[in-house]
Amino acid sequence: MNKLFSGKTAIITGASSGIGRAAALALARSGAAVVIHARRKERLDELASEIIANGGKALSVTGDAGVQADIDALLDCALAWNDGGCKYDIVVVNAGRGLAGGVLSSDESQWEKLYQINVFGAAHLMRRAAQYLVKRQIGDIVAISSVVGRNISPFSGFYGSSKFAVSAIAEGLRREVCSHGVRISVVMPGIVVSEFQGVAGYTEENFGKGVAQFGKLLEPQAIADGIHWLLTLPPHVNVNEIMIRPTGQSYP
Numbered sequence: 702m703n704k705l706f707s708g709k710t711a712i713i714t715g716a717s718s719g720i721g722r723a724a725a726l727a728l729a730r731s732g733a734a735v736v737i738h739a740r741r742k743e744r745l746d747e748l749a750s751e752i753i754a755n756g757g758k759a760l761s762v763t764g765d766a767g768v769q770a771d772i773d774a775l776l777d778c779a780l781a782w783n784d785g786g787c788k789y790d791i792v793v794v795n796a797g798r799g800l801a802g803g804v805l806s807s808d809e810s811q812w813e814k815l816y817q818i819n820v821f822g823a824a825h826l827m828r829r830a831a832q833y834l835v836k837r838q839i840g841d842i843v844a845i846s847s848v849v850g851r852n853i854s855p856f857s858g859f860y861g862s863s864k865f866a867v868s869a870i871a872e873g874l875r876r877e878v879c880s881h882g883v884r885i886s887v888v889m890p891g892i893v894v895s896e897f898q899g900v901a902g903y904t905e906e907n908f909g910k911g912v913a914q915f916g917k918l919l920e921p922q923a924i925a926d927g928i929h930w931l932l933t934l935p936p937h938v939n940v941n942e943i944m945i946r947p948t949g950q951s952y953p
Contacts, residue, residue, distance in 0.1 A: 704731070704732040705731040705732055705933060706728060706731045706732045706733035706791075706932070707732035707733075708732075708786070709732070709733045709734070709790040709791060710733065710734045710735070710736065710779060710782075710785035710786060710788055710789045710790055710791070711725075711728045711733045711734070711735050711736070711789070711790065711791035711792070711793065712735075712736045712738065712775065712776070712779055712789050712791065712792045712793065712830075713725045713728070713735060713736070713737055713738065713793040713795060714738045714739070714766045714775070714793065714794060714795050714796035714826065715738070715739055715766060715795040715796030715797065716735075716737035716738055716739050716745065716748060716795070717737075717739035717740070717741040717744035717745055717748070718739075718744065718895060719893070719895035719897060719921045720795055720845060720890065720893065720895065720921045720924045720925065721737075721739065721793070721795040721796065722748060722921065723920075723921035723922045723924065723925035724793050724795065724921075724924070724925040724928050724929075725737050725748060725752070725759070726748075726751075726752065726925070727922075727925040727926065727928070727929045728791070728928075728929065728932075729752045729755070729757035729758070729759060730755070730757070731929065732757075733757075733790075733791065734757075734758035734759070734760075734782075734784055734785040734786070735752065735757070735758070735759050735760070736759075736760045736762060736775070736778065736779045736782065736785060736789065737749060737759060737760070737761050737762070738761075738762045738763075738764055738766065738775050738796070739763070739764075739766075739796065740763065740764065740765055741763075742761070742763040745761035745762075745763060746761050748761070749761040758784045758785065760778065760779070760782050760784065760785065762774070762775050762778045762779075765818075765822075766796030766797075766818055766822045766823075766826065767796075767814075767817040767818030767821065767822040768822070769822075769825050772822060772825050772826050772829065773829065776789070776826075776829055776830065776833070788837075789830075789833070789840075790834075790839070790840050790841065791840065791841045791842075791843070791932060792826065792827075792830040792834075792840075792841070792842045792843070793843045793845070793928060794823050794826050794827055794830075794842065794843065794844040794845060794867075795845045796818060796822065796823075797818055797819045797823070797845065797863075797864075797867075798814075798815060798818060798819065798897075798900055799857070799860050799897050799898070799900065799902075799903070800812075800815050800857070800859055800860045800902065801856075801857065801860075801902035801903050802856070802857070802858075802859070802902070803854075803855045803856060803857070803858035803859065804858045804859055807858070807859045807860070808902070812859060815859065815860065815863055816863055816866075819860075819863035819864065819866075819867065820863050820866045820867065820870075823844065823867050823870070824870050827842055827844065827870060827871065827874055827885075828874075830842055831874055831877070831878050831883060831885075834878070834881075834883045835878055835881040835883055838881055838882040838883075839882045839883065839936065840882075840883050840884070841883070841884045841885075841886065841932055842871070842874070842883070842884070842885050842886070843886045843887075843888060843928055843931070843932070844867055844868070844870075844871040844885070844886070844887050844888070845867075845887075845888050845890070845924075846864045846865075846867045846868045846871070846887050846888065846889045847860075847861065847864040847889055847890060848889050848890065848891045848944055848946060848950075848953055849861035849864060849953050850863075850864025850865040850866075850867060850868050850889060851865070851868065851889055851944070852952070852953035853865065853953070854952075854953040856911075861953075864889075867887070868887050868889070868942075871885050871886075871887045872885070872887070872941070875939075875941060879939065882936065884936075884939040885939070885941070886931050886939065886940055886941060886942070886943070887941065887942045887943075888924060888927055888928060888931075888942075888943055888945065889942065889943065889944040889945070890919065890924045890945055890946075891919060891944070891945060891946030891947055891950045892912055892915065892918045892919060892946070892947060892950055893918065893919045893920070893921055893923070893924060894918045894919065894920060895921055912950075914949070915947050915949040915950045915951070916947065916948070916949035917947060917948075917949070918947050918950075919945065919946075919947050923945060924945055927943055927945050931943060
């Protein structure tokens with residue numbers, strides 16, 4: 702096993718599938734002890750078992766990343782975990798959900814739920830993690846945004862607004878903590894094939910046909926590789942933003 706992150710502990714939310722799962726595996730393969738978080742306990746336990754079977758260290762913590770008490774409990778568990786050294790060094794703020802449609806066409810009854818996890822939950826996790834890492838004078842927070850948080854699409858306008866907020870919060874936080882040795886990075890994925898589309902309400906009609914022109918789409922591993930890379934840079938180098946698209950994706 703590559704020991705590049707040996708001695709470090711990483712927290713990853715939304716780790717039961719997709720980008721979160723791929724990121725947890727990538728960091729664990731490089732020696733990090735990983736604290737994985739999501740609502741689906743069975744999925745988390747399976748992932749933890751896979752990491753441990755391959756010689757890594759993993760702690761699964763079940764909870765809702767949109768609930769402040771659950772986020773606080775996650776961070777407390779990380780600090781109490783002996784295999785993680787009773788600390789954490791990396792926080793990947795990944796948990797979130799999508800919502801098909803623009804401001805006119807999206808399901809308005811889902812707006813508050815979307816913002817609760819994508820914005821308020823993410824902001825609370827970034828705030829709490831930054832408070833701790835500033836005391837340590839070192840560490841990384843990686844926030845997963847989206848290309849539609851930069852290039853707002855009429856087909857996912859309300860979801861895009863939540864990711865616009867994530868990017869803004871992360872950049873504001875970076876300016877607060879950079880003098881304390883804490884790095885803040887925003888990763889903006891393009892179209893990644895995962896369970897995300899089904900949960901968001903995308904179908905062949907409102908999604909599949911439109912993106913077919915882009916050719917081969919991304920797998921979660923492509924985003925995990927980007928996260929892994931930016932964390933390997935020297936401590937004085939902070940990649941603030943990266944956008945990772947399928948080569949053929951012209952829009953958004």
